[in-house]
Amino acid sequence: xEYTSTRNDALRVSASEAILKGLAPDGGxxxxxxxxxxxxxxxxxxxxxxxxxKVLRLFLTDYDPDFLKRxxxxxxxxxxxxxxxxxxxxxxxxLWSLELWHGPTCAFxxxxxxxxPKLLVEAKRNLGDTGTTKIxxxxxxxxxxxxxxxxxxxxxxxxxxxxxxxxxxxVQRLQMATQxxxxxxxxxxxxxxxxTQTGVKHVFADTALARQLGQKNERLSSANSINxxxxxxxxxxxxxxxxxxxAQNGIxxxxxxxxxxxxxxxxxxLAGYYAKRMGLPVGRLICASNQNNVLxxxxxTGRYDVRRPFYxxxxxxxxxxxxxxxERLLYHTTQDAGAVALxxxxxxxxxxxxxxxxxLAKIQETFFGACADDAQGRAEIRARFAQNGYLCxxxxxxxxxxxxTAISSEDPCVVLSTASPYKFPCAVLGALGEERxxxxxxxxxxxxxxxxxxxxxxxASLREKEIxxxxxxxxxxxxxxxxxx
Ligand SMILES: *Cc1c(COP(=O)(O)O)cnc(C)c1O
Numbered sequence: 001x002e003y004t005s006t007r008n009d010a011l012r013v014s015a016s017e018a019i020l021k022g023l024a025p026d027g028g029x030x031x032x033x034x035x036x037x038x039x040x041x042x043x044x045x046x047x048x049x050x051x052x053x054k055v056l057r058l059f060l061t062d063y064d065p066d067f068l069k070r071x072x073x074x075x076x077x078x079x080x081x082x083x084x085x086x087x088x089x090x091x092x093x094x095l096w097s098l099e100l101w102h103g104p105t106c107a108f109x110x111x112x113x114x115x116x117p118k119l120l121v122e123a124k125r126n127l128g129d130t131g132t133t134k135i136x137x138x139x140x141x142x143x144x145x146x147x148x149x150x151x152x153x154x155x156x157x158x159x160x161x162x163x164x165x166x167x168x169x170x171v172q173r174l175q176m177a178t179q180x181x182x183x184x185x186x187x188x189x190x191x192x193x194x195x196t197q198t199g200v201k202h203v204f205a206d207t208a209l210a211r212q213l214g215q216k217n218e219r220l221s222s223a224n225s226i227n228x229x230x231x232x233x234x235x236x237x238x239x240x241x242x243x244x245x246x247a248q249n250g251i252x253x254x255x256x257x258x259x260x261x262x263x264x265x266x267x268x269x270l271a272g273y274y275a276k277r278m279g280l281p282v283g284r285l286i287c288a289s290n291q292n293n294v295l296x297x298x299x300x301t302g303r304y305d306v307r308r309p310f311y312x313x314x315x316x317x318x319x320x321x322x323x324x325x326x327e328r329l330l331y332h333t334t335q336d337a338g339a340v341a342l343x344x345x346x347x348x349x350x351x352x353x354x355x356x357x358x359x360l361a362k363i364q365e366t367f368f369g370a371c372a373d374d375a376q377g378r379a380e381i382r383a384r385f386a387q388n389g390y391l392c393x394x395x396x397x398x399x400x401x402x403x404x405t406a407i408s409s410e411d412p413c414v415v416l417s418t419a420s421p422y423k424f425p426c427a428v429l430g431a432l433g434e435e436r437x438x439x440x441x442x443x444x445x446x447x448x449x450x451x452x453x454x455x456x457x458x459x460a461s462l463r464e465k466e467i468x469x470x471x472x473x474x475x476x477x478x479x480x481x482x483x484x485x
Contacts, residue, residue: 001061003030003228006331007341015060016123019116019229022222028341030228031328032059035277041253043243048085049076051243052115052236058278059232060119067122075114075233082456086240088248089417091390094409096250097417098241101393105145105175106420106456107317108268111237113143113150116229120221121154123229131217134485135159136478137224138200140193141172142317142419144186145179147223152181158485159223160185162200164193165472170440171423171459178465185485186469189478199475209479220482225267226324234271235278241414242280251412256283258413260403262395263287263295264318266325268416273329273366282366283411288402289371290315295323299369302360304343305352314374314427315395317419322347330355333362372401378431385432391453393419394427422447422455 003018005011007028013021018030036058043051052072057065076085084102091097103110124133133156137147144161151159161176165188168176176186189196203209204220213219225231238259245251259282261269269285276282289296291311298304306321313319330340346353355363372380380397384390392400396417407413421428425443430436432450437443441463444455473481 001036001059002033004033005029005337006031006327007337007344009337014062015228016062016126019119019227020123020127020129022227028337029226029327031331035274038279040242040280043239044246046243048240049073051240052076052233055236055239056232062126063122071115071118075118080114086237086244088241088244089390090250091384091388094412095403096245096414097390097392097396098237098414099417100237101417101420104149104458105142106423106459107142107146108416108418109142109146110149112230112233113146113223115233116227117150117154117157119229121156124156131219133157133219133221134482135221135223136200136203136482137161137222138197139163140316141168143223145172145175148176148179148184148186152179152184154183158183160187160481160485162187162189162196162478164196165190167193171462174462177467177469178462179468187481188472190472190474195475199478203478203482206479209482212483225265231267231271231325234268235274238272238275238280238282245412254281255412256281258283258286258407258411259416260286260288260399260406260413261416262315262318262399262418263289264320264323266295266323266329268418270325270328276366277332284406285367286402286406287367287369288399289369290318290377290398291371291373292319292321293371294321296369296371299364299367302355302357303352304347306347307351314377314424315398317395318398329363334359368406370402370405372398376401381428381431382433385451391421391451392417393421394424395419420456421453422459
């Protein structure tokens with residue numbers, strides 16, 4: 001399987017190169033040149049690691065199959081994800097919640113970040129790269145911990161995570177500050193998330209620093225969600241959950257199933273599109289947004305317009321205005337790299353672009369957008385718990401709202417549940433009508449008392465863990481840190 005760029009499809013690279021480079025030289029994203037075709041029944045009866053192995057082998061054709069088998073076993077095998085690597089909860093007759101948060105950091109990003117670091121190390125081996133890779137991550141919370149957990153202890157890799165001082169939740173801060181491993185470092189940065197991200201971007205653009213690092217056979221890399229190595233592991237759970245629905249007689253083999261995905265950077269939902277293009281009977285993909293509903297507008301009108309207020313919501317991982325992975329959908333829909341390059345240029349220059357009607361119509365054949373604000377999300381958390389005895393987090397709640405807008409109760413629909421309710425315990429407790437508290441551990445305790453849903457062990461034990469990282473830095477110190485990391 002070869003890969004090309006969304007902005008120049010004369011380019012051809014291998015899977016290893018796509019994963020090692022992350023971004024194409026023209027600024028585009030790497031995409032496979034074709035969709036491997038499979039039959040859903042080939043996946044019936046497979047375990048989660050077996051499903052992952054099968055999907056990865058179709059796409060990562062220059063990787064050693066034995067390596068892939070080992071890697072998926074280490075990432076998703078027995079003992080990983082609390083034995084619930086893909087837990088499908090039936091919420092109503094035709095409505096399921098695919099709980100993707102039983103991994104080490106209690107958010108769905110673990111699926112990508114438990115595997116992708118291994119894929120990166122192997123890509124270096126495949127390409128004869130003997131240097132040290134230094135991963136720098138700017139995070140507002142969730143990605144930082146998931147990346148630390150994935151890269152800790154890997155050979156030839158060092159990782160530094162930067163988060164805004166006082167800009168994360170207490171649970172998120174402790175998750176990062178207590179991270180174990182000899183190749184990890186964590187810093188709080190004076191300022192907000194923008195300052196942190198700008199600081200990291202400057203380090204990546206620092207050519208003098210790159211030269212100094214090069215002399216030591218070291219290179220910088222990022223862990224962000226546009227890397228093909230983060231996207232491909234997410235295709236797996238669409239196939240696995242479909243096979244589970246058939247096995248549990250939730251649907252008949254071959255029936256179409258809608259998937260509803262709480263969306264930020266458009267990676268998770270795009271993986272569903274790949275599954276559909278590969279032959280899985282996916283019906284509609286419902287793109288759920290919070291008050292930052294730039295994608296809802298796009299899917300309705302064809303206009304992508306980031307010139308709008310940015311809202312900080314109770315579903316912070318979806319507080320995104322530029323959904324980078326959308327670029328891949330535009331390429332696959334049009335097969336026109338020139339047009340994609342032009343839209344991305346318009347977006348960068350003017351903050352807006354508009355898709356032609358035929359392109360929008362083609363996207364609308366599969367995608368439907370719907371949004372919900374914080375108040376609607378809170379009502380949804382309360383309603384799901386009262387009516388179905390099902391407790392969900394603030395991101396999943398947005399998706400439940402969107403699903404109800406989009407489907408009738410006859411259509412089978414799987415909502416992707418992206419975070420444990422205990423990752424956002426104060427907001428969830430408040431949504432259930434309980435008195436609010438700002439103390440997250442107190443909120444966890446009260447939430448489990450009220451609902452009987454246990455607190456995930458990795459969160460419950462946080463307060464007892466040794467704090468390893470407390471340093472607060474100025475963003476100007478980042479280049480020095482990158483050099484000495
Ligand atoms: C990252 C994240 C999302 C958004 O996923 P994308 O792939 O960026 O669309 C949704 N929910 C949670 C909890 C997340 O951490």
